Amino acid sequence: DTAVSQTPKYLVTQMGNDKSIKCEQNLGHDTMYWYKQDSKKFLKIMFSYNNKELIINETVPNRFSPKSPDKAHLNLHINSLELGDSAVYFCASSQEGGWNSPLHFGNGTRLTVT
Amino acid sequence: SQQGEEDPQALSIQEGENATMNCSYKTSINNLQWYRQNSGRGLVHLILIRSNEREKHSGRLRVTLDTSKKSSSLLITASRAADTASYFCAKGGYGGATNKLIFGTGTLLAVQP
Numbered sequence: 204d205t206a207v208s209q210t211p212k213y214l215v216t217q218m219g220n221d222k223s224i225k226c227e228q229n230l231g232h233d234t235m236y237w238y239k240q241d242s243k244k245f246l247k248i249m250f251s252y253n254n255k256e257l258i259i260n261e262t263v264p265n266r267f268s269p270k271s272p273d274k275a276h277l278n279l280h281i282n283s284l285e286l287g288d289s290a291v292y293f294c295a296s297s298q299e300g301g302w303n304s305p306l307h308f309g310n311g312t313r314l315t316v317t
Numbered sequence: 318s319q320q321g322e323e324d325p326q327a328l329s330i331q332e333g334e335n336a337t338m339n340c341s342y343k344t345s346i347n348n349l350q351w352y353r354q355n356s357g358r359g360l361v362h363l364i365l366i367r368s369n370e371r372e373k374h375s376g377r378l379r380v381t382l383d384t385s386k387k388s389s390s391l392l393i394t395a396s397r398a399a400d401t402a403s404y405f406c407a408k409g410g411y412g413g414a415t416n417k418l419i420f421g422t423g424t425l426l427a428v429q430p
Binding site: 207243244246247251259261293302304305306307308309310 | 352354358403405407409411416418419420
């Protein structure tokens with residue numbers, strides 16, 4: 204069974220559209236994250252949730268809105284997509300805060316905005 | 318600037334050889350973690366080493382940490398073609414839940430069969 208699963212794997216859309224990425228973890232972890240990996244493979248945290256509460260909100264445009272309906276799910280909704288949003292988005296989870304325990308990553312969603 | 322910078326950026330070796338990747342950081346850490354990323358996949362955690370530890374092993378992997386030099390190294394012994402991947406170090410700081418795990422820029426390792 205996949206521990207951290209995110210869908211879709213690929214997302215191709217036009218500028219201005221709104222899209223969502225879903226993430227679920229079956230590890231029983233308390234903390235979930237969204238990371239963005241750019242074309243140079245640089246990985247940057249976007250959001251962190253602990254037990255459905257927002258803990259970390261990096262300087263991300265407010266077009267990005269995470270939602271955690273329960274501690275096993277963390278979805279990412281993106282409004283008014285821009286070309287610069289093209290990247291691979293990774294969901295991850297950890298037992299404690301990620302600064303102190305290993306992260307478990309999903310396989311990513313490659314978003315291409317045309 | 319970013320914490321957790323890897324060196325070299327790319328490394329190409331033959332199967333059976335050892336591969337060493339280095340990671341430097343700037344501020345104090347609680348722990349340092351190493352991850353592997355295969356092409357088109359998510360990152361996989363390899364080893365977590367705490368600031369009071371100097372060395373950890375896991376199979377063919379050996380991680381060292383030198384807090385005085387603010388550096389860590391990952392050694393893969395007897396490399397295999399399947400070790401071809403990007404390797405990232407990530408720094409875990411102090412400060413509780415709002416602290417972030419900061420990833421470096423990665424080393425791309427190519428193991429030639």
